[in-house]
Amino acid sequence: MDKVENDEMIVLVDEKNRKYLINTGWSERKIKGIGVLDPTILIGKPYGGEISIGNKRFWVFKPSLMDKLQGLKRKAQIIIPKDIGVILVNCSIESGQTILEGGIGSGSLTIALANAVAPTGKVISYDIREDFMEHAMQNLEYSGLKQYVTPRLKDVTKGIDERELDAIILDIPNPWDAIPHAWEALKIGGYFCSYSPLISQVEETVKTLKKHRFIEIKTLETLQREITVTKRGCRPSFDMLGHTGYLTFARKIV
């Protein structure tokens, strides 16, 4: 059975499915939700096995994509797995592609994109805020995906240097201002995607897309609920996120 080694990124999952990305080579430190932890105690534990730290139970795994997404440290608002799935499929993201992301935030979408294009593709991520960039790249390092991401301290609405991109995905307040540059930078048939919380942003984005050479323009809203299964029976969860963002998609033509 596979065992945890030294200087390895692992994930601890607790009974409430909270996740903690930890490097077994780290020195002793306080981790919120766990307490003071000397990560070297994890070395030699079998993967998939149960571990007690203090009075809490954890399971240890090699981090999967979901572990990386759920274990990241938030600074800005993040794009959640519900919307990431919609983006990956509707932009037809796959291994080997080159994707540009505008607005790195805390790096959650970046992690999913890097994971999807690895090991031969890459993600170029523009952001104008150095603090977000540093924070997100830290999350990417913890996720072991840093090598697939090129951070650029640059405003995507001021121009895009790259060409023949497979997809461009924006999480910025004014995506319409980046649309002419996005058209130039995309390959034929490449996908444009924009994530916006407000309906007025959707409207402006769609109107601008229609003025450029794009087809398959559509906007999706996705709602997701957990189903609670108890001994007495099943019901939808009382907790539900009422809204995150609208996703607008389009595809470049000649």
Added chain:
Amino acid sequence: MDKVENDEMIVLVDEKNRKYLINTGWSERKIKGIGVLDPTILIGKPYGGEISIGNKRFWVFKPSLMDKLQGLKRKAQIIIPKDIGVILVNCSIESGQTILEGGIGSGSLTIALANAVAPTGKVISYDIREDFMEHAMQNLEYSGLKQYVTPRLKDVTKGIDERELDAIILDIPNPWDAIPHAWEALKIGGYFCSYSPLISQVEETVKTLKKHRFIEIKTLETLQREITVTKRGCRPSFDMLGHTGYLTFARKIV
């Protein structure tokens, strides 16, 4: 500019975003929604360009994942992109993995899984119906993804031969019967997923998962609406699919 060549799979997209997967080496034939077409007339056309066939307009592209999903021929009920995105992310599917699918249907999920694990991974697909298998493998061939899929005419509830699988995804009426085999076949930390239209199936699946060594058991329901943008303003689309299936996920522990 890239041009369509002979004996190539391309996609034609019409103004209503209907998609037709066509090989330019095919002989003249009748294609529902297009009419009689001699595919060789497409040779030499620029990708991303507009083409008139009869009195209809089309655009020609190299098929993306979405083209492959939207252009497939249906025999059984298919898993739609809304749910495919949820599966890809929640099962942490990525390039290089080995995935087992139980119930190939028309091959829509198979296409997405093959696309995600390519070029170094593979999908093993069990089904007990030879006619479904043949139909699905035809769709996979049109999608250019056949080489990543191993079809097996076998009942997944009777046993799974493979081991150390990264994920097992079931679209069968009685997924609970496959759970003991799924546990054996998954790697530590690997994901189990089941797609079921009925809540009673969810209940039985979750109860059975709880009796085996799985954690992170959860069931998700996803609703998706298009937003219609007109000159007069925005509103959600009147058309909406009320239900497809519930997705239950779990993760193997020791």
Added chain:
Amino acid sequence: MDKVENDEMIVLVDEKNRKYLINTGWSERKIKGIGVLDPTILIGKPYGGEISIGNKRFWVFKPSLMDKLQGLKRKAQIIIPKDIGVILVNCSIESGQTILEGGIGSGSLTIALANAVAPTGKVISYDIREDFMEHAMQNLEYSGLKQYVTPRLKDVTKGIDERELDAIILDIPNPWDAIPHAWEALKIGGYFCSYSPLISQVEETVKTLKKHRFIEIKTLETLQREITVTKRGCRPSFDMLGHTGYLTFARKIV
């Protein structure tokens, strides 16, 4: 047991829950969904009993509110029971009130309002289209609620003559233009409500409400699904209406 009498409005309900409002005093006529019917054959039948007409089965009832709503003849787009319930509760409609409706449409909301304020209250309904007014009043007559409704061929955005109204409910393209008049016409604490399909209409309405003396301003969107119960189990219905209209509410202060 109660029996159907002559010259009485009854409802026939078929096995698919389609409803037909019929007067037993009517002469023989063709009714879409039933065929040629001599309504006098219904006289003497017990209420709640089964009746065969041609090769179809029906049940006969005294029309309830739902029968009146589901049995009306549509000319314009109607406000459906899902939204009617939200309006009745959020506007605190009750017996004895005086309600003004702007935009009668086919009279579906009018029927529900008349039913709610009866027997001592009344509904005043403004519309600028005489053909809608006549059609809606015909539906109200079939519903036996005509005496509670005062139709007025008048543009509600040009002024409201009535005062001390308990509620004003608008289903017109430009509700914001009626807001100053609505404030004048409502009693203190009375409710304003507007039904709009477009989000831009909501925005303009809310902005205008905020400029006048209204509190408790809110906009609600309601989604409703049927649950299908079969021998094999339960699931949400595949059919679902993705959108009807947004409902904006407000309450007059001094």
Added chain:
Amino acid sequence: MDKVENDEMIVLVDEKNRKYLINTGWSERKIKGIGVLDPTILIGKPYGGEISIGNKRFWVFKPSLMDKLQGLKRKAQIIIPKDIGVILVNCSIESGQTILEGGIGSGSLTIALANAVAPTGKVISYDIREDFMEHAMQNLEYSGLKQYVTPRLKDVTKGIDERELDAIILDIPNPWDAIPHAWEALKIGGYFCSYSPLISQVEETVKTLKKHRFIEIKTLETLQREITVTKRGCRPSFDMLGHTGYLTFARKIV
């Protein structure tokens, strides 16, 4: 302008739309959310006017149905306005009817039913818990609707004494056990309604209804979201209730 008088039930609404039902004849008391209040200070204030208490602003109104629903004191889980609207319309509740309620809870549905059948109808409410009954009747008194409600300390699954009821509405764990009694007690064409959080309850209820003489059997689930309008634009609220209860309806035939 109308002014607040002595010994009158009024509602105070604060800036966050929280509501407080208060009698101006009450002695000074501490009210959670307001602080210590001598209600007599409200006497003489104009309705619809603004009032300062401590450092908070309030508006004073004669209580509407919504005020009564939003201002009630909770002991048990309540049925919320979203579901009350669905019940009122789908059971065709109107002034003058006699309705039986099984399971009074905190009296929220009772308030809405009493308000709808007043001034000539009545609500009979069965509950087996004396403490709930007392608490709910207190809420009904504050709502000024007590005279329309007959509380009965009785188990609705053990039998119903009344006959010719217009509707029977159940909020109990085992509604199926009351169905034979409900059929006996309803008038022809009268409505049965059951509110259940669990899908297994829906299943059992529908199966039992199908064994008795009921038609128009259906189950509805309703989701409601608020739309947030800000200066920057509109979006659905992030807060949303994922689930309350399923509503099953049916109608008695001979």
